[in-house]
Amino acid sequence: MIHTFLFSPSGTTRKYAVAMTEAFNDDSQLIDLTHGACEIECDLVDGDTVLMLAPVYAGRIPEMASKLLRQIDGHGMKAIVAVVYGNRDYDDALLELADIATADGFELIGAGAFIAQHCIFPKVASGRPDNSDIAKAVEFVKRAQKAGQLDISTIKGNHPYKKAAPTPLHPKVDRHKCRECGICARECPAGAISVENPQETDAEKCISCCRCITVCPDKARRFGGMKYRMIAPLFKKMCSKRREPEWFVAE
Numbered sequence: 001m002i003h004t005f006l007f008s009p010s011g012t013t014r015k016y017a018v019a020m021t022e023a024f025n026d027d028s029q030l031i032d033l034t035h036g037a038c039e040i041e042c043d044l045v046d047g048d049t050v051l052m053l054a055p056v057y058a059g060r061i062p063e064m065a066s067k068l069l070r071q072i073d074g075h076g077m078k079a080i081v082a083v084v085y086g087n088r089d090y091d092d093a094l095l096e097l098a099d100i101a102t103a104d105g106f107e108l109i110g111a112g113a114f115i116a117q118h119c120i121f122p123k124v125a126s127g128r129p130d131n132s133d134i135a136k137a138v139e140f141v142k143r144a145q146k147a148g149q150l151d152i153s154t155i156k157g158n159h160p161y162k163k164a165a166p167t168p169l170h171p172k173v174d175r176h177k178c179r180e181c182g183i184c185a186r187e188c189p190a191g192a193i194s195v196e197n198p199q200e201t202d203a204e205k206c207i208s209c210c211r212c213i214t215v216c217p218d219k220a221r222r223f224g225g226m227k228y229r230m231i232a233p234l235f236k237k238m239c240s241k242r243r244e245p246e247w248f249v250a251e
C-alpha cells in the first residue's frame, strides 16, 4: 500500500503526487495536508511505502507542512520525498524534507526536486508540470523503488538551512469581481481570510500560498500593486531558463 502525504495550496504538487502514486501500480491513498490535520484514517503497516511531497517556499518547506509531516511515525518503512518549486531554486528544501522523513523513522530510498509554474509569478515555468516533467517523476519513483537506502549526505542542500523568510507580497481582492461567496475563507490553509467578510485578509497570518487565487470561482484574487509590478518582470528575467528535475537515489 502506498500512502502519499502532500501539501499543495495551488495544486501543482498534487499533480506530481498523483502521477508518482499511480507509478506504483498498487493500492494507494492520498493524504492532503493542505487543510491541516489529516482527515483520512492512516494506518501504516510494515511493507507499505510512504511518499511525502511539499512545495518550496523561500528555499524551505512551508512551516505548516513541516509541522504536520513531523508527526508521522515511520517505524522503519520506506519513504520517497519530493519537493516542487517554481523554477528559481529549491535551496535546502529537499534536504529539509529528507531530514523530516529520517527523523520520523523512515528508511529514505529517494529524494527528488521537480518544477512547476510559479504560483506567485505564473509567467515563470508557465504550464509546468508538462508531459516531460510527469514522465521524469514516474521514472524517478520507479528507480527509487528498486534502490536501497539513500545516503542523506548526497542530497543537495546545507545545514543549517536557509533562514525561512515570509514574502511581503500578498494576494489582493478585486472588490468588483468578489461576490463574497466565502470559498477562499474556507479554503485558506492559514485561516487568514475573514469568514464574515472575505474581502478582508490578515496579512500577518497570510502565507502567500495562492490557495485563494486558485479556488476563487470569480477570479477576484490576484497579486498586484506597485511592489509586485516592479518585481514580477525582474523575477521572470532571472528565472526564465528552464530547469530540469533532479533526483538522488542510491546506485
Ligand SMILES: Cc1cc2nc3c(=O)[nH]c(=O)nc-3n(C[C@H](O)[C@H](O)[C@H](O)COP(=O)(O)O)c2cc1C
Residues within 6 Å of the ligand: 007, 008, 009, 010, 011, 012, 013, 014, 055, 056, 057, 058, 059, 060, 084, 085, 086, 087, 088, 089, 090, 115, 116, 117, 118, 119, 120, 167, 207, 208, 209, 210
Ligand atoms: C511563499 C512562496 C515562496 C516560494 N518560494 C520559492 C522558492 O524559493 N523557489 C522557487 O523556485 N519557487 C518558490 N515558490 C513557488 C512554488 O514553490 C511553486 O509555485 C509550487 O509549484 C507551489 O506548489 P503548489 O502548487 O502545490 O502549491 C514559492 C511560492 C510561494 C507561495
